Amino acid sequence: MTHLSITDLSKTYPSAPQPALNNLTLDIPSGSLTALLGPSGCGKTTALKIIAGLLAPTSGDVRLDGTSILSQSPDRRGAVMVFQNPLLFPHMTVAENIGFGLSMRHLPKADIAARVAEMLTLIQLPNIGPRRPSQLSGGQAQRVALARALILRPRLLLLDEPLSNLDTTLRAEMRDLIRSLQRTTGITTIFVTHDQEEAVVLADQIALILDGRLQQFGPPDAFFKRPATQTIARFFGGVNFIAGHNKGGTFSSALGALLVQADLREGPGTLTIRPENIRLGAAKHNTVQATLLERTYLGVQTRLILCVGGVNLEASVNPDDAAQLDIGAILPINLPPESLWLLPQISTGANQSKAFVQHQ
Amino acid sequence: MAHLRRMAAIVLISWLVLPLVPLAIWSFARGWTFPNLLPQNWTLQPWAFALSPQSGVLHSLGLTTGIALAATALSVLLGVPAGRALGQYKFRGKTLIELIILAPIIMPGIAVAMGLQSVFIGLHLNNTVTGVVLVHLIPTLPYMVLVMSGIFAAYDPQVEDQARSLGASPGQVFRHITLPAILPGIIVGAMFTFLVSWSQYILTLVIGGGRVQTLPLLLFQFATSGRNDITGAIGMIYILPGVLILILTARHLTGRSSAITGFGQ
Numbered sequence: 001m002t003h004l005s006i007t008d009l010s011k012t013y014p015s016a017p018q019p020a021l022n023n024l025t026l027d028i029p030s031g032s033l034t035a036l037l038g039p040s041g042c043g044k045t046t047a048l049k050i051i052a053g054l055l056a057p058t059s060g061d062v063r064l065d066g067t068s069i070l071s072q073s074p075d076r077r078g079a080v081m082v083f084q085n086p087l088l089f090p091h092m093t094v095a096e097n098i099g100f101g102l103s104m105r106h107l108p109k110a111d112i113a114a115r116v117a118e119m120l121t122l123i124q125l126p127n128i129g130p131r132r133p134s135q136l137s138g139g140q141a142q143r144v145a146l147a148r149a150l151i152l153r154p155r156l157l158l159l160d161e162p163l164s165n166l167d168t169t170l171r172a173e174m175r176d177l178i179r180s181l182q183r184t185t186g187i188t189t190i191f192v193t194h195d196q197e198e199a200v201v202l203a204d205q206i207a208l209i210l211d212g213r214l215q216q217f218g219p220p221d222a223f224f225k226r227p228a229t230q231t232i233a234r235f236f237g238g239v240n241f242i243a244g245h246n247k248g249g250t251f252s253s254a255l256g257a258l259l260v261q262a263d264l265r266e267g268p269g270t271l272t273i274r275p276e277n278i279r280l281g282a283a284k285h286n287t288v289q290a291t292l293l294e295r296t297y298l299g300v301q302t303r304l305i306l307c308v309g310g311v312n313l314e315a316s317v318n319p320d321d322a323a324q325l326d327i328g329a330i331l332p333i334n335l336p337p338e339s340l341w342l343l344p345q346i347s348t349g350a351n352q353s354k355a356f357v358q359h360q
Numbered sequence: 361m362a363h364l365r366r367m368a369a370i371v372l373i374s375w376l377v378l379p380l381v382p383l384a385i386w387s388f389a390r391g392w393t394f395p396n397l398l399p400q401n402w403t404l405q406p407w408a409f410a411l412s413p414q415s416g417v418l419h420s421l422g423l424t425t426g427i428a429l430a431a432t433a434l435s436v437l438l439g440v441p442a443g444r445a446l447g448q449y450k451f452r453g454k455t456l457i458e459l460i461i462l463a464p465i466i467m468p469g470i471a472v473a474m475g476l477q478s479v480f481i482g483l484h485l486n487n488t489v490t491g492v493v494l495v496h497l498i499p500t501l502p503y504m505v506l507v508m509s510g511i512f513a514a515y516d517p518q519v520e521d522q523a524r525s526l527g528a529s530p531g532q533v534f535r536h537i538t539l540p541a542i543l544p545g546i547i548v549g550a551m552f553t554f555l556v557s558w559s560q561y562i563l564t565l566v567i568g569g570g571r572v573q574t575l576p577l578l579l580f581q582f583a584t585s586g587r588n589d590i591t592g593a594i595g596m597i598y599i600l601p602g603v604l605i606l607i608l609t610a611r612h613l614t615g616r617s618s619a620i621t622g623f624g625q
Contacts, residue, residue, distance in 0.1 A: 083521075087522045104528045
């Protein structure tokens, strides 16, 4: 059980004008599974390599259980990194690959063999020990790479995009494997991903990093219910943004006066509601008349584009409820007060979200 | 496929082995005149002379082996890092450097030797074994660098980071990861180097000033003096390392795990 704390970690590469990582501060609880989420090139792999000791930070500190590990060489940190490519050693068998770390520690051969066998069972590939890495499929190689790290019982497991080289079926399988292995071993684990869905499904908490900066850190549902900025809301699929002013639990905007929860910040701001939270029909609060502009059937849901007071809103509704609606019809919809969230008005979002689109 | 393989074997034999047959016969011949298909009398005398101290063959054999080994060791030391740089990194002027490294293979040896002689005289390296070893690097290093840059182009340096992270010290990473990956290349490169140095004539003659009497120089002396029988015996000794190396490394030179891929990328 290892508690990781990262303080003001920055990294500027000599050739780059912008820092790859900018004052990252994170406190990762013992035994948790944390996702570093962000588009490629946002600095998340840089952070992982610094924690692993494969890269020196420009400034900042990394502490395991309160002790700084920056002065320790990578082989002594107990922070084991698994790369995006499995990077199995081609001249060794699968068993030798998995036992590599232990044989570097000069453990007795019999002990290594026993623990390798245990690992092969754990990754559900008990019979591939004598094979060569070139004889494995991509999914198998990835599992072997994971076993090769887990056998060391590291204090910290660092996974760099562990699923990105796998196809969809294998990806789900591997995701479940990582989740269950992490649960059983209780090893504090950090994984890097650019896939928002992957982070949400796997992680106990997500650290969203954009342009080298930490944007928000918290459990997955916070990113949907309480995003800190418009950029973050957009990253997690938020599309409805309504400018206005909040005072005493009432938000005044082009949609009229909307009842909001009392604990939201007062003053000018941007109101947001997720498409799946907009309800068709009238309700006790926040019922508005909307004109239906577009209807797209997506199978499990139907996407509607609605216009209210000159503001376009996107709603995801049950296809059965939307089947009878005509384009151009005026219909009542309601915005449940508990689904409304207020973002700061002056969002750094506009520029950043553009930058993000380019990254993608 | 079987046909092709048999054809290749026949071509190889007629190309490499047949020309050596007369040489081998000569080394056991006493009087072999036209139009006889085989010598009139057989003898071991050319071999006895070749292996006796006064022929100088054994001394030359030792000297040639020593020079070739020294040149090989130096070109491994220089060629492996150079190959790593060329195979793995992109930098300004890389194409130019590749061209300069290959240039000695393209340039005629005599031109290089003549140009270098004055430099070596200035450095007091002419007529010395050290000088000859150094000048042998000119034709040998390109092969070493060529082979190693191909090896390194196919080598992902991230495996070293991976091994470090799994608890290997820098020394262990080299021993267990880097070395096994590049060893086939080093072996092939070293073989090339050894053979090219072994068969070097012009550069040894010019820089060694005739005082560094390697086997090819000695062989040439006997060949020009018309002693076909002794030339035959020395010739047989001379081709020995080539044949041995060919047999030992055939599997490294061809097939799936071929070490020769050129400047990679």
